[in-house]
Amino acid sequence: MTARIDSLALTRELLRYNTINPPGMERACARHLGGMLEAAGFRVAYHEFAEHRTSLIAEIGGTEGKAPLCFTGHIDTVPLGSAPWTKEAFAGETDGDRIYGRGSTDMKSGIAAFVVAAIELAPQLARGPGLVLVITASEEVGCEGARYLADRGLLKRAGAIVVAEPTANYPYVGHKGLCWFEVETRGVTAHGSMPEVGDNAILKMARVIGQLEHFHFPVESHAVMGKPTMNLGTIHGGLNTNSVPDRTTITLDVRTVPGIDHVHLCHSLEALLGPHGGHVKKIVDTPPLYTEPEEEWVQQVFEDCATFLGERPAPRTITFSTDGADLKRGFGGPPAVILGPGEPTAAHQTDEWCSLDRLDQSVDLFRTLMLRWHGNEGRTPFPTSARRSA
Numbered sequence: 246m247t248a249r250i251d252s253l254a255l256t257r258e259l260l261r262y263n264t265i266n267p268p269g270m271e272r273a274c275a276r277h278l279g280g281m282l283e284a285a286g287f288r289v290a291y292h293e294f295a296e297h298r299t300s301l302i303a304e305i306g307g308t309e310g311k312a313p314l315c316f317t318g319h320i321d322t323v324p325l326g327s328a329p330w331t332k333e334a335f336a337g338e339t340d341g342d343r344i345y346g347r348g349s350t351d352m353k354s355g356i357a358a359f360v361v362a363a364i365e366l367a368p369q370l371a372r373g374p375g376l377v378l379v380i381t382a383s384e385e386v387g388c389e390g391a392r393y394l395a396d397r398g399l400l401k402r403a404g405a406i407v408v409a410e411p412t413a414n415y416p417y418v419g420h421k422g423l424c425w426f427e428v429e430t431r432g433v434t435a436h437g438s439m440p441e442v443g444d445n446a447i448l449k450m451a452r453v454i455g456q457l458e459h460f461h462f463p464v465e466s467h468a469v470m471g472k473p474t475m476n477l478g479t480i481h482g483g484l485n486t487n488s489v490p491d492r493t494t495i496t497l498d499v500r501t502v503p504g505i506d507h508v509h510l511c512h513s514l515e516a517l518l519g520p521h522g523g524h525v526k527k528i529v530d531t532p533p534l535y536t537e538p539e540e541e542w543v544q545q546v547f548e549d550c551a552t553f554l555g556e557r558p559a560p561r562t563i564t565f566s567t568d569g570a571d572l573k574r575g576f577g578g579p580p581a582v583i584l585g586p587g588e589p590t591a592a593h594q595t596d597e598w599c600s601l602d603r604l605d606q607s608v609d610l611f612r613t614l615m616l617r618w619h620g621n622e623g624r625t626p627f628p629t630s631a632r633r634s635a
């Protein structure tokens with residue numbers, strides 16, 4: 246028999262672990278969650294892509310036929326930023342409807358919500374298709390933990406995925422892909438008084454940048470996500486005014502939609518920029534995540550969310566990217582939604598916060614999704630929300 250745990254208390258416990266990435270250091274936080282889940286009857290496995298960089302996979306139940314439902318979240322957080330905080334960043338301070346702290350919205354509240362729901366329902370879930378929780382390290386720096394699990398075949402079965410990133414409990418059907426490039430031009434340095442002796446890498450880069458205007462995506466637009474985009478984000482070149490620069494780099498942030506293959510994208514940039522001296526290197530690669538809104542399970546999730554939102558959700562995608570893309574690949578392509586209690590506008594901000602009502606709602610919502618997957622159509626009476634609003 247496990248003691249009843251509270252989503253607010255667990256969020257607070259998770260906030261006390263400093264998992265700012267870099268360096269991340271997720272091990273202690275992962276072990277804490279793993280210990281709780283193990284005590285509730287889950288089979289827990291830890292996987293480290295580097296020392297102290299711990300992800301965990303916790304499973305319960307399982308049948309030959311239907312694959313388990315997956316919930317996922319990342320333990321790491323972004324740094325605090327340079328602006329001073331008016332709230333404690335690691336204490337889980339509450340004020341009215343809000344809990345504050347780095348990771349409160351993105352996304353320790355989301356992890357707390359599905360872990361609390363999973364532990365409460367563990368005895369029931371043990372006797373059905375089951376549940377798999379994938380709690381990852383280092384999402385904030387290129388989805389390193391999730392990619393490690395997917396690339397090594399450590400993800401076995403999942404029939405559907407809930408990515409509990411901050412969406413204020415609104416279900417989203419995907420996000421764009423992320424493909425970042427560094428382009429380098431090389432030259433030969435010389436004294437600034439004799440430019441004809443050198444080979445100017447900045448002038449070369451100017452021609453390369455000019456070529457970007459001739460770049461066209463193979464896909465114009467996506468029905469739900471809209472257009473793919475490219476942003477020229479940085480440029481670095483030159484040592485001082487009186488030298489010919491021998492190296493210049495730019496970085497490009499490309500946001501892709503389904504139908505754009507990242508390998509092909511890289512090749513077409515090489516073909517365009519290579520002849521002008523641009524050496525192209527891919528530095529970040531996260532594929533787009535998308536599930537057709539008409540998919541049966543997605544429709545069911547929309548219906549369950551409607552109860553909480555007071556309206557039936559419309560098919561939408563979010564602006565940020567998630568571990569979901571790598572996990573979907575690792576699990577062989579099941580449907581996925583992004584759905585969690587965090588406040589999207591507060592993510593990565595000073596004085597980050599999460600609404601306590603939304604946190605309670607998400608425990609109820611996740612419990613509903615788990616029971617429905619388990620084959621139990623009976624809606625639970627949503628005791629958590631009822632308790633706090635009473």
Ligand SMILES: [Zn+2]
Nearest residue numbers: 351352384410
């Ligand atoms: Zn996140």
